[in-house]
Amino acid sequence: MSVLAQILEHRIIAIVRGVQPEAVLPLAEAMYAGGIRLLEVTMNSDDPLTVIRAVSAAMGDKMIIGAGTVLDAATARQAASAGARFILSPILEPDVIRTARDLGVVSIPGAYTATEVYAAYKQGADMIKVFPATSPAYIKDIAAPLPKMHLLPTGGITPENIGDFRKAGAAGFGVGSALVNAKAPVTPEYLRHLTATAQRFIQALHS
Numbered sequence: 001m002s003v004l005a006q007i008l009e010h011r012i013i014a015i016v017r018g019v020q021p022e023a024v025l026p027l028a029e030a031m032y033a034g035g036i037r038l039l040e041v042t043m044n045s046d047d048p049l050t051v052i053r054a055v056s057a058a059m060g061d062k063m064i065i066g067a068g069t070v071l072d073a074a075t076a077r078q079a080a081s082a083g084a085r086f087i088l089s090p091i092l093e094p095d096v097i098r099t100a101r102d103l104g105v106v107s108i109p110g111a112y113t114a115t116e117v118y119a120a121y122k123q124g125a126d127m128i129k130v131f132p133a134t135s136p137a138y139i140k141d142i143a144a145p146l147p148k149m150h151l152l153p154t155g156g157i158t159p160e161n162i163g164d165f166r167k168a169g170a171a172g173f174g175v176g177s178a179l180v181n182a183k184a185p186v187t188p189e190y191l192r193h194l195t196a197t198a199q200r201f202i203q204a205l206h207s
């Protein structure tokens with residue numbers, strides 16, 4: 001199964017931003033135990049390339065690791081070389097889309113308006129990160145005239161509203177602080193809590 005097909009199947013991309021490098025693998029393992037299969041390491045975190053390399057090696061094919069907050073082609077190349085299998089951006093940057101596709105990794109640029117979403121699609125994006133995702137109604141409005149686009153709303157997704165975003169036409173979901181608290185000490189208790197939170201997201205998605 002292709003990476004894109006797996007993203008479309010599992011849908012929830014857990015975003016890890018601002019976490020100490022040594023804590024990312026325990027967090028990934030806790031989320032995996034709760035059903036999460038897709039993990040984004042943002043490039044504005046500490047030592048992200050080392051983290052991507054280490055977590056990719058440790059998790060193998062159990063979890064697909066990608067790079068987020070990729071703003072230029074050089075960073076996309078570095079992330080892919082470290083093992084990132086998808087490239088996420090908060091912006092629409094054609095060079096990043098082109099580089100990701102040339103390297104054979106999934107391209108997920110950021111867009112907001114219908115014009116930006118369509119431009120990303122025409123330039124070869126595999127999915128489009130809709131950021132910020134203000135409401136399910138907005139996703140529905142975008143998806144209606146652009147049904148071929150795989151939309152990935154990011155920002156503000158919770159277990160309480162993920163079902164509404166799914167019904168509105170979202171193909172996937174970027175979930176950050178509602179899942180991973182970057183400031184929390186990585187204790188056994190917190191890891192159990194993280195697993196339980198991941199389970200709530202999965203249950204809410206499929207309910």
